[in-house]
Amino acid sequence: MAVRDAASPLLLGLLCLLHTWGARASVEVNMEDKVEVFLGDTAQITCMFKSDDFGGSGGMTLEWYYIKSTKDTQRIYSQDSLQSTVDKNTPYSDRITVGTTGTAGEVVLTIRDVQLSDDEVAFNCYVKIIGEGSGEGSTKLKVFKTPEDPTIQGVEQGISVSDEVKRVASCEVKNGYPKPKITWYRDKMPLHNIPDAVKVDHRVTTQSSGLFSVNSDLDMKVEKKDKDAVFYCEVTFLVPGAEKMLESNSxxxxxxxxxxxxxxxxxxxxxxxxxGDTVEFLCASDGNSESQYFTINNNDGRSLKMENVTRHNSGVYQCTVDDYENSVNLSANTTLFVNYLDEVVIKPTGSVSVDWKKEFSATCNALSSLSTSTTWFKDGKEVEKGHHLNLKAVTYDTAGTYVCVVTVPDIQAMQANASLQLTVQGPPEIIEKQLTEKETNERELELTCHIRSFPTPNITWGTSNGKIISSSNHMTDVGAKSVAKVQVNITSNTTVFCNASNEFGKDSVTYVIKFTKAETPKPQEKVQKGSYGVIIAVIIICILLLAILGSVLYFLYKKGKICNRSGKKDFTKEKSSKDKIVVEMKSDNTEEAILLGVNGEKQLPNDQ
Incomplete structure (x- = not known):
């Protein structure tokens, strides 16, 4: 039974148009030979038809069939001028639709969700026009599936070089369609079957899904050069319109x-x-065999380490390799030479005394397996190069520690050293003689005397009058230098001598000390800071008291209370024509009157 649906307006219009044309000639149908599509995608198959004469008035019928074989052919769709039908119970009943492209004489069959079972299926388009004839065409559907990336696996154990063909690696590619192909490569060169040399074996497996998986094994006769070879497999497969390739890892x-x-x-x-070095030997062969056995001077293994080597370790060392499986025995030698530098020998040695202004020489050397270089140092500074140290006219500055350093230029950090203590003995030598004049106002003065001498001198302090102030009680030795100090009581200008002497001679220095007596400060009235205000206040009070006393005296005078004791009978006050005030004072002892003016001038009595 067929399902009948209303034909689409566009398809019905196309059929009516063809019917109206009323073609009388045969129908020509054109279709592509094949349509290629990926698994699961949608396929579109186009049927194009035309006739030589569209003048007829008959109707048109359109039918689609699938053909898998001569025994498996079935209609899946039919269309006439009135209706279209998708046939039931076919593999495509639920997956197809038919439509037009918009161009007259073109119909498209659309197949959704393409399956592997659709591969190589032919789809026929049958067109019949009443009164004109019929025609048909066919398109085969091709289905593709890209395989997964190939995987490669080399043999885990090593392969021995021999005349036998042995398994080298395996390659696998899964889930491709159609069947993918595998090709082996060694160093980018393809490998093919070669009798007794290379064997490539392919096995194809069809999965339950219908997809293909391919396994390939590579067997070959391995040579020594294959130890550095790179192997990989290449998979080629088809896709719509092309062929592609995937490579495995190397x-x-x-x-x-x-x-x-x-x-x-x-x-x-x-x-x-x-x-003193740590020496390590290594032994290696150009073979690669699990049965190799190494010894170095009867010590098992490929390496030998010796710590803190000495010259006694010098000699010939031998490495032996035995390959029992391949019946091979080989050996190799090398010579080790341990360089040495003996202890430094200085002559004379230890501590040496040399007389002042005399010459001194010393030698320094050390035995070595290599050429050496010798340098003398004093206080970290280079003083001489070579094995010999020559000092002329030694002084106290020459004394000290001399270090002889012997180095081996060919080997870094290979050196040895020894030291010599040089003492210069001679007469005392007083330092800083120019600072001998001093001026002071202190009662007590400390004097210092610096002497260079060996052996340590006797030091005495004295004055110009022959008095000994002090001996060397305060003297301290600093190497070949001595320091003596003395406290001198000063009361006047004094001359002090520092005398130093030993078995080789003597030296002295004179200190001229000028004593400046300190001036006695004049006594000064000490007035406290606040006394000036008190004095001013007292003066003001005195002035006020005098004014008050004057006022009282004047008041008493006006009242006549004063001068009665002196026998004065009266006071006469009158104003002279010259505006002078005259006071006449009379005394019991004299009759002479003395007149005083206001200006303090003495006036004679007859002037009144």
């Missing part, structure tokens, strides 16, 4: 082969070896 294989030579060398230290 791998190396472990190749076992017997040794043909062996080598022994000093790995460390680099360069020349010296006593």
């Amino acid at each position: 791998i190396n294989i472990t190749v076992f082969y017997p040794p043909t030579s062996v080598n022994l060398w000093v790995e460390s230290p680099e360069g020349k070896v010296k006593e």
Whole structure:
């Protein structure tokens, strides 16, 4: 039974148009040979038809069929001028639609969710026009699925070089459609089957989904050169309209082969070896075999370490390799030489005394396996190069510690040293003689005397009158230098002598001391800061008291209370024509009257 649906207006219009044209000629149908599509995508198959004469008035019928084989052919769709029908119970009943492209004479079959079962299925388009004839065309559907990335796995154990063909690696690619192909490569060169040399075996597996998986094994006769070879597999597969390729990761294989030579060398230290170093030997062969066995001077293993080597470790060292599986025995030698530098010998040695202004010489040397360089130092400064130290006219400045350093230029940090203590003995020598004049007003003065001498001198202090102030009680030795101090009581200008002497001579220095007597300060009235105000206040009070006393006296005078005791009979006050005030005073002892004016001038009596 067929399902009948109303035909689309566009398709019905197309059919009516063809009917109106009324073509009388045969119908021509054109279709593509194939349509390619990815699994799960949508496929569109176009049917294009036309006739030579559209003048007829008959109707048109359109039908779609799928053909898997001659025994599996079935209609899936039909269309006439009135209706369209999608046939039931076919593999495509729920997955197809038919429509037009908008161009006259073109119909499109759309297949959704393409399955692997659709691959290689032919879809026929049958067109019949009444009165004109019929035509049909066919398109085959091709389905594709991109496979997963290929994986490669090399053999875990090593492969021995031999005449046998052995498994090298396996490659697998999964879930592709159609069947993918695998090609093997060694160093970018493809590998093909070669009898007794290379064997490539492919196995194709069809999954329950219908997809293909391919496994491939590579077997070959391994050679020594294959130890550095790079192997990988390449997968080629089809996609709509093209062929693509995927490569696996690259791998190396472990190749076992017997040794043909062996080598022994000093790995460390680099360069020349010296006593005290740690020496490491390494031994290696050009073979790669699990059955190799190494010994170095009867010590098992590929390496030998010796710490704190001495010259006695110098000699020939041998490495031996035995490959029992391949019946190989090889050996190699190397020579170790440990360089040495003996202790430094100085002559004369220890502590040496030299007379002042005399010459001194010393030698320094050390035995070494290499050429050496010798340098003399004093107080960290270079004083001489070479084995000999020559000092002329030694002084106290020459005394000290001399260090002889012997180095080996060819080996860094290879050196030895020894020291010599030089003492210069001679007469005392007083330092800083120019600072001998001093001026002071102190009653007590400390004087210092600096002397260079060896042995330590006797030091005495004295004055110009022959008095001994002090001996060397306060003297301290600092190497070949002595320091003496004395306290001198000063009461006047004094001359003090510092005398130093030993078995080789003497020296002295004179200190001229000028004593300046301090002036006695004049006594000064000490007035406290606040006394000036008190004095001023007292003066003001005195002035006020005098004014008050004067006022009282004047008041009493006006009242006539004063001068009665002196026998004065009266006071006469009159104003003269010259505006002078005259006071006449009379005394019982004299009759002479003395007249005083206001200006304090004495006046004679007859002037009144």
